[in-house]
């Protein structure tokens with residue numbers, strides 16, 4: 001019952017955010033765009049996720065929660081500081097995912113700002129001043145895809161965009177604080193089914209943002225195997241869609257808006 005109430009509160013807040021978006025992006029429907037993103041981030045995404053993307057000349061967006069870095073959980077090892085630096089060096093985009101991975105809908109303004117600031121300091125320390133200087137270019141993903149209507153103005157001030165879930169494709173007027181994401185998760189048969197979403201974005205262009213967690217031979221329910229992930233990436237490449245990081249896609253749409 002409690003989960004049901006929380007689910008509906010989340011849905012109502014998401015609706016309000018879209019309705020009264022402080023920053024709206026117009027996702028043009030001329031070219032289909034696909035992005036691959038990773039949350040938390042498990043170290044297997046460096047070994048498999050990043051490597052598979054690079055094999056096809058692609059880069060991903062990795063949303064890091066600093067306090068998780070280097071920790072060992074029951075089912076996964078989180079990427080450490082060297083791994084985060086390596087991802088950035090290999091040309092991947094590093095985004096934010098709060099510092100300690102709370103449900104932000106349950107935080108007050110001071111707590112949320114502290115999460116934002118701590119993660120920015122953490123990443124600045126690892127990636128250097130150049131990264132922190134690009135503050136307004138930073139992108140964010142909500143832990144648990146939990147959005148908050150009461151937080152969105154703060155999010156708009158701190159981030160260029162924020163990604164949630166909802167398993168939908170972004171098209172037309174889109175709230176920048178609530179970009180839709182499409183989950184890649186076990187089992188592999190489900191991952192293969194996601195080819196249909198690539199067909200859908202190709203047929204009716206928009207921005208399809210995939211998100212996942214671990215890419216491992218023994219994945220959690222929130223990740224998938226390297227083989228399934230590669231099949232999906234391969235299919236995306238063959239589709240002829242534009243394959244961009246989140247920040248590159250935003251540049252693409254904002255440039256189109258300015259033209």
Ligand SMILES: [Zn+2]
Nearest residue numbers: 039040143144
């Ligand atoms: Zn997360």
